[in-house]
Amino acid sequence: MNELVDEERKVGQSSRPRPESAPSDQPMVLFEEVQKSYDGETLVVKNLNLRLERGEFMTMLGPSGSGKTTCLMMVAGFEPATHGEIYLDGQPINSVPPHKRGIGMVFQNYALFPHLTIAENLAFPLEVRGFDKAEREKKVQRALDMVQMGEGGFHGRRPAQLSGGQQQRVALARALVFEPELVLMDEPLGALDKQLREHMQFEIKHLHESLGVSVIYVTHDQSEALTMSDRVAVFNDGVIQQLASPEELYEKPENSFVAQFIGENNTLVGKIRSINDGIARVLLNDGEEVMALAINAGPGERTQLSIRPERVEIDPDESVTDHTVTGRVEEVIYLGDHIRTRMTVADNSAFVVKTRNRLGARRFKAGESVRVGWATEDCRALDHGD
């Protein structure tokens, strides 16, 4: 990884020249049947197989304790895999110590060295790689420019003298300054306030695009994952529940966990009576019958129907929806650009409908009884969940 990258290359150019010898068809990272246990009794990561392509931005998303950070630490080399092999650029790395992996890493609390100045922090990885002083200064300046910290006299300051957002940028620059091909990020935006976090999401995304590095990004914030990633791996209980693009993840969740975890979701509980051509007829708790796409529940099984709030129509036109069910309005919340109507549908009192706030749109009142409907393709019959 000490390969010198062409000095003339300008920051912002999208293609990264690679050493001639590197086999470019190898995936950046490959997990093969990886298992991890800390105590020998329970598995934190269960039989993980995962492929990260070159230049890909992949997010590991999941609740805390789902194994996502453990996976990241195994790639970085701070946790050994209990079983299985991890390949970096085609090479098995289980026995390679962290400092020889050449992977850039951004830590949760930045881990900037408090006793070194910003310039010294950035020069650290260059120093250990034996770059001479002039070259170090050049690269440090370039990395700081990259995160918009090149000017303003930040070089000589200590990390404690910077704001959280500035520290975050420095940490990012430090992970990129030695031009690694793979960068790991462990909830790097967790400590920032919402506005700054959203701003940094775009900056990281743009850096990824312009540098062409591969990124594994760990977060528990699903909107962050959807905004930034090429693909998202949703973790739960040590297993990847679904690995897909943000769009597919939101539109086509493959199980009830993903449907619940990503975005807002309405759940109706019922039982599948029959499946015909991939369309399930589902008997809801209150006796009404609806149709849904059969995803991972079979005939006779209990099922959770997943419908996104913005796909539900109130008093729908028969041509748009296949059928309607009865709902009772519980609460109407005005949110400016849209209106949320909470209602009870088939015993579920948390059924939410989002409607665009158009001119002349009808406002409902609590207690009113309405018909709601949706297209069959927007309703997915998933596993029961328990």
Place this chain on the structure above:
Amino acid sequence: MASSRKTSRAPILAADGTPLKQALHRSQRAERRRAFALVAPLLFFLLIVFVVPILAMIWRSVYNPEIRGYLPQTAAALQEWDGEDVPPEPVFQAMAADMIVGIENRTIGRAAARINREIPGARSTVMRTARKVDGWSAPYREKFLDADGDWANLELWHILKRESRLLTPTYYLLAVDYEYNSKGEIAPRPEIYQVYTGLFFRTAWMSILITLICVVLAYPISYMLATQPTRIANLLLILVLLPFWTSLLVRTSAWIVLLQQQGVINELLVAVGVIGDDGRLRMIYNRTGTIVAMTHILLPFMVLPLYSVMKTIPPSYLRAAKSLGAHPFRAWWRVYFPLTVPGLAAGCILVFILAIGYYITPALVGGDSGIFISNLIAQNMQGSSAQLKLAAALATILLVAVLIVYWVFNKLVGVDRLKFG
């Protein structure tokens, strides 16, 4: 812009027209008084038991009132003396007058004892003459010289003149193995009396050695304490602190049991056959004993500041350094070690300063080669040969040495950066 420049020139006023600073000062007065009232008892206590005794000790180490107090006229008359020959009549006359007063007040014996300390045997000269002097009349010079030949001894007069100064460096000279020779010049003492300088240096290097051993032992222990889960760390910390729960004397005696020639370790080594019965190791009543026992006693003072500093260093720093390509040792040296320096420095200065003034352990297990300067200070404070002023001078030198060490330390590390726990 204009208004802010204006306000910075003129003092800002409070609502009632008084300057804001004054108003602030007044509003905080009660607060300040309360704060002072809270610290006052401790301040008073420290003044009485710490500052005053130390100042008294320093004063005592140079204060030399005897000759001037008991032989005031002689002291005054000697100022005129050129020191070339036996003093002229006025000096003897003054001496006679002082002796008469001295006999009356029963203070002549103390003056004689003081002179005797400088010239052994001078006490009898003074006392014998003093008993006769009442019957004499002027001129005195001949009668003094007839009564005792020692009055012709120039050295006696030189000493009387020198010691009639109110402040004297005599005890400091003694404390660094120098003295006034018969000609009144400062010269090294005879070699067999030279004990203090060597002992100061021994105290210093043994304290440094003990500090270094403590560093070597405490650093890994503290690292382990700081990185273990809390439950294990607390247990280990109790083990480290266990020595504090037993009396110093008991611990030191335990070392005697272990290390003496008929002790546990020697018996074990003989039984195993590592050493022969006649080759038993001498591990106590010498330097080894002092170093072993003191290292054990002072170790917690190194562990605690190190541990408290290491606990605050997140493990992600080392991980970050490694992920940036640094070999584990380099990561430790460039990132972890510099962050532990405040604790390390605090531990070092604590252990060193405690060690350099240590008394009881060297006294019990030090033998001859393992005693410290404080043992001689103590010796000079006890018994019939007590020389309190010499003890005071030695203690003052020790105090100054410690202050210098502290000052150098402050220059090197910065005391405000130290973390004691």
